[in-house]
Amino acid sequence: MLVNNAGVNTLHHRVNVDKFPVQEWNRLIEVNLTGAFLVAQGVLPGMLKRKNGRIIQIGSVLGKIPARLQCAFNSAKAGLAQLTRSMAIELGSSGILVNCVAPGSIMTDGTKKLFYGNDAKQGVFSRRLLAHIPMGRAGLPKEVSGAVLFFASPASAYVTGQVLCVDGGWTAGGFLRDF
Numbered sequence: 001m002l003v004n005n006a007g008v009n010t011l012h013h014r015v016n017v018d019k020f021p022v023q024e025w026n027r028l029i030e031v032n033l034t035g036a037f038l039v040a041q042g043v044l045p046g047m048l049k050r051k052n053g054r055i056i057q058i059g060s061v062l063g064k065i066p067a068r069l070q071c072a073f074n075s076a077k078a079g080l081a082q083l084t085r086s087m088a089i090e091l092g093s094s095g096i097l098v099n100c101v102a103p104g105s106i107m108t109d110g111t112k113k114l115f116y117g118n119d120a121k122q123g124v125f126s127r128r129l130l131a132h133i134p135m136g137r138a139g140l141p142k143e144v145s146g147a148v149l150f151f152a153s154p155a156s157a158y159v160t161g162q163v164l165c166v167d168g169g170w171t172a173g174g175f176l177r178d179f
Helices: 022-050 071-094 109-114 120-130 141-152
Strands: 002-004 053-058 096-103 163-166
Touching: 002 022, 022 053, 022 071, 022 096, 053 071, 053 141, 071 096, 071 163, 096 141, 141 163
Parallel strands: 002 053, 053 096, 096 163
Antiparallel strands: none
16 A cells, blocks of 8 residues: 655745746645656556555645645646546556545644644634635544545445545535634
8 A cells, every 4th residue: 555645835935827936836746746656656566466556645625626826736736636547547457546635724733833823814814714614623634544544444445536525525615604
């Protein structure tokens, strides 16, 4: 089994696409998309030989619904979702299942500092973000790992090529509430 769980975003280059630096574009695409492709290529010979395997990509809801000023991250995660589907149709007959977990806003140590801190600016941002999530809260890491465990378990033996959003309903769309 492979869990492709590497990813980066940018904090310093939140600008419109016409001003987005190509070096930063390349860095985000290389880590978030090309890295997953290369690691999968590295494990596939053994999986193909055994005619068995699971590849679980960790994507993002921003691969499904883009956020402003994040053209490279949005594109890389959308590409990862499409890579997942491409690999699934190519590898399914070899007994290899390929799926993707796409988290929304998850309460990690990093997001606690970045989005959910105590200062007023972060508080305003986090309220705006949570206003788009029907469950009204950030997710927990164990909720993401639960989805990964499902794809790793026998319960998903007939599931391949899927992107499972773990996002409190964010990608269901149309939900906005006052804050």
